[in-house]
Every structure is written in structure tokens, then in C-alpha cells.
Amino acid sequence: MKQQLHIVGGGMAGSEAAWQAARMGVPVVIHEMRPKVETFAHKTGNLAEMVCSNSFRSDDDEQNAVGLLHWEMRAAGGLIMASADAHRLPAGGALAVDRDPFAETVTERLTALPNVAVSHEEITDLPDEGHWIFATGPLTSPALGDAIRAETGTQALAFFDAIAPIVYADSIDMDQAWRQSRYDKGETEEERTAYLNCPMSRDQYDAFIDAILAADKTEFHDGETATYFDGCLPIEVMAERGRETLRHGPMKPVGLTNAHRPDDKPHAVVQLRRDNALGTLYNIVGFQTKMKYGAQTDVFRMISGLENARFARLGGIHRNTFLNAPTLLDDQMRLKSKPNIRFAGQVTGVEGYVESAAMGLLAGRLAAAEILGHALPPVPQDSAMGALVHHITGGAEARTFQPMNVNFGLFRPVDGLRGGRRGRKDRYKAYTDRAKAAWSAWLAQIELDAA
Numbered sequence: 001m002k003q004q005l006h007i008v009g010g011g012m013a014g015s016e017a018a019w020q021a022a023r024m025g026v027p028v029v030i031h032e033m034r035p036k037v038e039t040f041a042h043k044t045g046n047l048a049e050m051v052c053s054n055s056f057r058s059d060d061d062e063q064n065a066v067g068l069l070h071w072e073m074r075a076a077g078g079l080i081m082a083s084a085d086a087h088r089l090p091a092g093g094a095l096a097v098d099r100d101p102f103a104e105t106v107t108e109r110l111t112a113l114p115n116v117a118v119s120h121e122e123i124t125d126l127p128d129e130g131h132w133i134f135a136t137g138p139l140t141s142p143a144l145g146d147a148i149r150a151e152t153g154t155q156a157l158a159f160f161d162a163i164a165p166i167v168y169a170d171s172i173d174m175d176q177a178w179r180q181s182r183y184d185k186g187e188t189e190e191e192r193t194a195y196l197n198c199p200m201s202r203d204q205y206d207a208f209i210d211a212i213l214a215a216d217k218t219e220f221h222d223g224e225t226a227t228y229f230d231g232c233l234p235i236e237v238m239a240e241r242g243r244e245t246l247r248h249g250p251m252k253p254v255g256l257t258n259a260h261r262p263d264d265k266p267h268a269v270v271q272l273r274r275d276n277a278l279g280t281l282y283n284i285v286g287f288q289t290k291m292k293y294g295a296q297t298d299v300f301r302m303i304s305g306l307e308n309a310r311f312a313r314l315g316g317i318h319r320n321t322f323l324n325a326p327t328l329l330d331d332q333m334r335l336k337s338k339p340n341i342r343f344a345g346q347v348t349g350v351e352g353y354v355e356s357a358a359m360g361l362l363a364g365r366l367a368a369a370e371i372l373g374h375a376l377p378p379v380p381q382d383s384a385m386g387a388l389v390h391h392i393t394g395g396a397e398a399r400t401f402q403p404m405n406v407n408f409g410l411f412r413p414v415d416g417l418r419g420g421r422r423g424r425k426d427r428y429k430a431y432t433d434r435a436k437a438a439w440s441a442w443l444a445q446i447e448l449d450a451a
């Protein structure tokens with residue numbers, strides 16, 4: 001009798017993990033607490049319920065990283081993508097989904113498999129034995145959250161994200177910005193130049209504050225409490241407290257000299273910090289915000305050096321339970337301190353339906369392979385799956401880790417291609433071609449191993 005795989009949470013990630021493992025021949029039990037125990041966002045007892053928008057975002061697998069993830073999941077026979085395709089709604093280049101029939105299809109197809117059982121119960125601890133995947137999502141139940149904290153330490157599990165916008169490095173105008181850490185602090189040249197600085201004159205600063213105050217903001221969902229404030233005030237809240245507050249906070253100009261115009265003392269400075277080991281992404285330090293996405297791009301492009309910025313992700317603050325995955329998980333998505341447990345989905349620090357399902361797909365395959373005694377080759381870093389899992393399990397800066405959408409900034413650059421906005425189309429096509437080849441080769445390798 002093969003060992004069972006227990007999957008906690010039957011959302012996007014847990015459902016996909018169960019499908020992949022069961023199709024590899026492993027018996028699976030999904031432990032889903034709904035409908036017995038509810039969350040503030042879910043409304044049904046279905047597996048894979050979409051809690052808010054009904055969009056899987058862009059379906060363009062040549063020019064868009066999330067579209068590429070769709071492609072890779074389809075190539076791997078993913079249930080979430082097949083069910084989304086079956087209930088697709090017209091939405092231009094995006095993949096919009098008829099949410100109720102979608103979740104019903106996922107539920108029916110999973111429960112129709114002879115080796116899948118669903119047990120409606122809340123799991124409140126991290127077992128010492130057996131094979132487990134925890135895919136309990138952004139609204140992980142409080143009792144389980146306590147158990148995870150007890151295992152990982154309080155610093156390693158967050159209950160809110162506070163996401164500062166992330167900019168593609170090659171879209172920052174380095175004729176305006178300069179590299180320097182405040183007071184040139186640091187032991188090495190790399191540390192002394194760890195930040196990118198964007199200067200502001202008094203007039204620019206005044207206009208910037210006016211724009212922040214006037215911008216449209218998003219409200220918290222019902223049931224989300226606003227106890228996030230300690231240490232991560234949204235910039236608009238700081239601006240509301242006083243026009244000078246930001247200049248004394250994240251935008252303070254002290255300890256910095258404009259390398260392009262040393263005699264010109266900036267009135268305020270916006271700092272960006274490297275966000276990944278590849279150096280392709282920079283986050284705007286301290287700029288977590290509830291401004292609406294359209295308003296954010298308009299306001300942040302007022303900053304000198306960011307006039308043409310492209311954003312890998314925009315800022316936000318949400319109720320969101322997630323691990324500091326770069327420190328806690330190994331490259332097989334196992335908890336280092338308890339390797340019989342894997343984590344998958346949004347709780348690992350990815351963001352979004354598609355990314356969560358993708359991480360479920362990987363965790364399901366990795367866990368099933370372990371149970372079956374097959375060692376899988378490493379997930380190729382040039383695929384979208386590999387770029388994302390590599391980011392959360394080591395590529396991201398652990399100290400400032402916040403949830404991440406898939407984006408091309410997570411990919412290793414392709415040599416010999418032009419940077420910047422002009423080369424973008426060719427570059428993205430090169431990334432997606434390379435990713436598809438790498439992912440197809442990985443899948444073929446597994447099929448050969450299993451044969």
C-alpha cells in the first residue's frame with residue numbers, strides 16, 4: 001500500500017497539488033475546513049473557490065509572465081487551468097473565469113478520482129509523521145497560524161503583507177538616480193552602493209504630496225482589520241499626518257549626495273533597494289500603499305528617474321498569512337526543520353490564483369515523487385515555475401521578503417539582447433521561448449523516469 005499524501009487546504013494550490021499527486025498514482029486526502037469553519041472571504045464549501053476577482057490575468061504566453069505560467073500548467077496537465085479553460089468568459093487577452101462552475105468542476109473532477117478523499121476538518125498542528133502539504137492560503141486559520149509560529153518563530157510568519165512597489169531595474173533612468181547607501185554605510189563597495197536614490201526639489205515634493213493626497217485609495221475588505229500600522233504605515237497615511245512627515249520618514253534626504261549634481265541639495269530623496277539576487281528588481285523603500293493601481297503608476301512616475309518606470313508589481317497592504325519562505329523552505333518546498341511537511345500556494349509568499357496553483361502543482365509533483373521513490377531533476381530556473389520557486393526559496397532578499405507575482409524580473413537575463421523599453425518585445429519572446437523549452441524538457445524527463 002502506497003503511503004498517503006495529506007493536503008491541508010483545498011484552495012487553488014491544494015486542489016492542484018492533489019490532482020498532480022493523485023494522477024501520479026499516490027493516494028491523497030484533502031483536509032479542507034470549509035464549510036464547517038469559515039473564512040471572511042470564502043462563501044461556499046467548494047474546492048478552489050475564487051475569493052475576489054474572477055481573472056487569471058493575461059493569457060499571452062509569449063509576452064507575459066503569467067500567460068507563460070498558464071502555458072506551463074497546461075503542459076503539465078493542470079486541473080486548475082483545464083477547469084478555467086472550460087469556463088472561460090470573454091475578456092480580451094485576459095483569462096476570465098465563470099467562478100461557480102469553475103469551482104464545481106474542480107471539486108467534481110477531484111472527487112471523481114478513486115484515490116482522492118476529502119475530509120472537511122480544520123487541521124491545527126504540524127504533524128511529525130507522514131507526508132503533508134500545507135496549502136492553507138492567505139487566510140490560514142488562526143489555530144494553525146499559532147502552530148506554524150511555534151515551529152518557525154514569530155518573525156517568520158506574517159499576517160499582513162505590506163508591499164512596496166517593485167520596479168524593473170532597466171527602466172530606471174540612471175542619469176537622474178545614483179547609487180549610494182545613506183552615510184555611505186557598509187563594509188564593502190557593494191554595501192556602500194546598495195541603494196538607488198532619486199532626488200526631489202521642493203516644488204517636486206509639494207506636487208508629489210498633493211498627488212498622493214488626491215489619489216484614489218482602496219478600502220479594506222470586510223473582516224480585514226487594520227492592525228497593520230506598526231512599522232508599515234501606508235505613504236498616504238503618512239502624508240495625511242502632515243506634509244513634512246514623509247520627508248522625515250522614508251524620503252529623508254540626509255546622508256546622501258547627488259552624484260550627478262553634488263552641489264544641489266535635494267529637498268527629499270526616494271530610495272530603492274535591490275529586491276533579488278539577480279539585481280533585476282528594485283523596491284521603493286517604505287512605499288507600501290493602498291492607492292489604486294492606476295493612481296500608483298501616475299504618482300510614482302512623478303519621481304525623478306522613474307518617469308519611464310515599469311513596475312513588476314504595485315504596492316498594497318492586505319490580510320495575508322505568509323512564511324518567510326527564503327529562510328524556512330528548501331528548494332523542494334519542504335520545511336527545513338520538519339522535512340515531512342511541504343508548503344504550497346500563497347502561504348509560501350507568492351501572490352495570486354495562478355501563482356498559488358502553480359506552486360501547488362510543483363509541491364504535488366515533488367511530494368508524490370518522494371513517496372514513489374523517484375528523485376526529480378531540479379525544476380529548471382529558466383521556466384516560469386522555476387523562476388518563481390527559486391525566488392521564494394532563496395533568490396529573494398529574506399530580510400524584506402514580501403509576496404510576489406510572477407514577472408520577467410525573476411528570470412535570468414538572456415545574453416545579447418537589448419535592455420530597456422525598446423528591446424522589450426524581443427526580450428520577452430526570448431524568455432518565453434527559453435522557458436517553454438526548459439519546462440518541456442523537465443516534463444519529458446519525468447515521464448521518461450516514470451516509464
Ligand SMILES: Cc1cc2nc3c(=O)[nH]c(=O)nc-3n(C[C@H](O)[C@H](O)[C@H](O)COP(=O)(O)OP(=O)(O)OC[C@H]3O[C@@H](n4cnc5c(N)ncnc54)[C@H](O)[C@@H]3O)c2cc1C
Pocket residue numbers: 008009010011012013014031032033034039041042048049051052053054055121122123124135136137138139140141144221319344345346347351352353354356357
Ligand atoms: C480578500 C482577498 C481577496 C483576494 N483577491 C484576489 C484576486 O482578486 N485575485 C487573485 O489572484 N488573488 C486574490 N487573493 C489571493 C487569493 O486568495 C490567492 O491568490 C489564492 O486563493 C491562494 O490560493 P491558495 O490555495 O494558496 O489559498 P486559498 O485558495 O485561500 O485556499 C486555502 C484553503 O485552505 C483552507 N484552510 C485554511 N486553514 C485551514 C486549516 N487549518 N485546516 C484546513 N483547511 C484550512 C481554506 O478554507 C481555503 O480553502 C485574495 C485574497 C484575499 C484574502
